[in-house]
Amino acid sequence: MHIGNSLMQCHLNVECRDFKRSSLESKGEKKLHTFYQDSEVYMLFKSKNSYTKLSMDLKMYNQNRHTIEKHIAIEYTLYLIALILESFLFALYALRPLKKALQLNEEFVKDILHDFNTPLSALKINLKILKKKFGEDDAIKRGDEAIENILSLQENLHYYIKQSKLQNETIKLEKLLEQRSRYFQTLFVDISINIELEKYTIEANRDVLTRIVDNIMSNACKYNKKDGKVFISLKNRILTIEDSGIGIKHPEKIFLRHYKEQNRGIGIGLHIVKKLCDELEITISVESQVGVGSKFTLQFPSR
Numbered sequence: 001m002h003i004g005n006s007l008m009q010c011h012l013n014v015e016c017r018d019f020k021r022s023s024l025e026s027k028g029e030k031k032l033h034t035f036y037q038d039s040e041v042y043m044l045f046k047s048k049n050s051y052t053k054l055s056m057d058l059k060m061y062n063q064n065r066h067t068i069e070k071h072i073a074i075e076y077t078l079y080l081i082a083l084i085l086e087s088f089l090f091a092l093y094a095l096r097p098l099k100k101a102l103q104l105n106e107e108f109v110k111d112i113l114h115d116f117n118t119p120l121s122a123l124k125i126n127l128k129i130l131k132k133k134f135g136e137d138d139a140i141k142r143g144d145e146a147i148e149n150i151l152s153l154q155e156n157l158h159y160y161i162k163q164s165k166l167q168n169e170t171i172k173l174e175k176l177l178e179q180r181s182r183y184f185q186t187l188f189v190d191i192s193i194n195i196e197l198e199k200y201t202i203e204a205n206r207d208v209l210t211r212i213v214d215n216i217m218s219n220a221c222k223y224n225k226k227d228g229k230v231f232i233s234l235k236n237r238i239l240t241i242e243d244s245g246i247g248i249k250h251p252e253k254i255f256l257r258h259y260k261e262q263n264r265g266i267g268i269g270l271h272i273v274k275k276l277c278d279e280l281e282i283t284i285s286v287e288s289q290v291g292v293g294s295k296f297t298l299q300f301p302s303r
Contacts, residue, residue, distance in 0.1 A: 010054055024051040037061075120154075123147055145222075148187060171209060173200045173300075174234055180213050181232060188221040190228075197234040202300060208276050215273045216241045216296050223294075237302065242295040248288035255284075 010019050027044050032051075036042050042055035056064075124147055130140050174197040185193050202209075220230045220243035231242045253259045255274040277284045281301045288294035 019054040019056050022053045022055070023047070024053055027051045120147060120150060145187070168203045168205055171202050171204055171206055173202050173209075173239070174198065176206075176209065177213065177232060177234060177239075180210065180217060184217050184221055184230075188224075190226065191221050191224055192227070192229045193221075193232065194229065195232045197232070198236075200234060200237065200300070204280050208280060212273050212276050212280075212282070212298075213241075215269050219269070220245065220294070220296075237300040239298040239300070240295060241298075242293060244293045247290035247292055248286070248294055249290055251286045251288040251294070254286055254288075 024044070030036065030044050032044050032046055034043065037058070040055045040058050041061045042053055045052045045054065123143075127140060127144055127147070134140065177195065177197055181193050181195050185191070217230070217232075220241055224230065224243050224245040228244045230244075231240070233240045233242075248254055249261055250259075254270050257271045259271075274284060277298065283299040285297050285299075286294060287297075
């Protein structure tokens with residue numbers, strides 16, 4: 001199209017040097033003002049008593065065409081880059097308020113979690129004083145358990161908003177389970193915790209693995225029956241934590257965010273457990289029957 005326009009303009013300009021000009025007595029079967037291409041490219045025009053042929057060598061035509069195509073490709077690429085850059089800058093501008101709001105929200109949550117430490121420490125100190133003065137009655141015991149629940153919730157929230165990269169280390173899982181079992185046995189003296197553990201070493205983040213175990217063991221003790229039991233087994237890379245507690249009505253929903261079947265808590269503990277298990281490539285499942293108990297199974301990856 002560009003060469004055709006140039007031929008038309010050249011016909012009106014006597015001094016045009018881009019094309020070869022020649023006169024013809026007859027146009028034959030050719031049409032006027034029509035672009036033709038064979039051994040050359042040309043176009044025919046009507047003169048006073050004859051016809052004018054404006055032509056260009058085919059090689060020259062191909063060179064000009066390639067030059068034009070190259071310019072078009074460069075212009076298209078520049079326009080595309082400019083459009084992408086403009087879109088990117090607009091996206092940054094549009095998302096900036098949202099990013100700032102999310103940062104402020106995260107900082108607010110972190111500040112609140114940090115401020116929990118002072119009143120919780122005061123409560124723990126005063127409970128110890130009350131224990132020495134009045135002994136460990138049911139009210140004090142419930143208060144102590146409530147503080148532990150708040151501390152557990154605080155740790156869950158810390159892990160929920162934490163974005164740091166996981167640092168792995170070599171962990172003897174049976175030792176970790178023994179340690180956490182002793183810890184929960186001191187908190188829940190009326191619950192019998194039984195363990196049967198094989199030796200198993202894993203490369204994982206200790207804090208994350210501890211958080212997984214603590215959440216499941218804490219629930220097994222808190223939602224157990226009076227004088228209930230908890231069974232912990234580690235065999236062939238499979239960890240099971242089973243309790244004789246109240247059971248779960250909808251075990252298929254237990255890992256959903258904010259789902260809970262009890263009044264206490266906000267329903268993110270097991271959601272965080274599932275999230276952390278996914279990070280460590282641990283397959284977790286649950287079986288439960290209301291009034292009988294629950295069984296959590298953790299399948300560790302083979303490496």
